Amino acid sequence: MTSILNADLHCHSVVSDGTLTPEALALRAKANGVELWALTDHDEIGGQLRAAAAAKEVGLRYLTGVEISVTFANETVHIVGLGFDATDPRITEGLQATRGGRGQRAQEMSAQLAKVGIHGAYEGALRFVGNPELISRTHFARFLVESGVCRDTPEVFRKYLTDGKPGFVPHRWASLQQAVQWITDCGGLAVIAHPGRYRFTANEQYALFSEFKAHGGQAVEVVTGSHSPSEYVTYADMAKEFGLAASRGSDFHSPDESHTDLGALPYLSGELTPVWELLAHRIQ
CATH class of the missing domain: 1.10.150.650 (DNA polymerase; domain 1)
Structure with missing residues (x-):
């Protein structure tokens, strides 16, 4: 597989904070020309069997997925896990603990x-x-x-x-090391989700990428629904600088709320190593 692949490896269902079922998402992804799909619900893998079965039903290649909330430099950061064994109790127990609060x-x-x-x-x-x-x-x-x-x-x-407003309450999530370890221990690959969204200084962002890599993280979302075209370039450069593979995902939640639909993103640059090349053996 090349970088010219309509892969959508970041979206959410009713199992977390999306509005569509895993089955409806599989149908929508297929109808929109997605060739490789992952459901990445927040801190929960309860929809994985349904998503994989629905993908198989419509003839869509599938990777297991999750989006784990972590606390880093007093900010909530999201780490996507792809291609892990969804039946492994280590990731189930870790996610259960982080949901507790x-x-x-x-x-x-x-x-x-x-x-x-x-x-x-x-x-x-x-x-x-x-x-x-x-x-x-x-x-x-x-x-x-x-x-x-x-x-x-x-x-x-x-x-x-948001921080400083009447309804904001912070939550301590998993650590960066824990999230990466849960994913990799279960045979998967960890991805920094939408790095352009975090309010980090240049030094904090460098620290995030450095620590992520040191803990065994292997990829970063370059093309995603919340990145601008200039950020595609910024994070393509950071992927190359840190020796990370590149991922692509809409972060689709709902037909009524999401400004980027499943499968609607531009392709990854051919200079990058697509994350799916490292996960070819995990694709269902």
């Missing part, structure tokens, strides 16, 4: 919102949750839009759910 955090977010006159946010957010263990800021955002507090989810995040 979400429920308490959600209750605290609701209490903070109540102080500024927005009541019933926890119960409202729960209506949008496929898996209560995975209640997140996205579910609160959907409730605040539905109830008319804000026009859309970006407005919710700007006004309420």
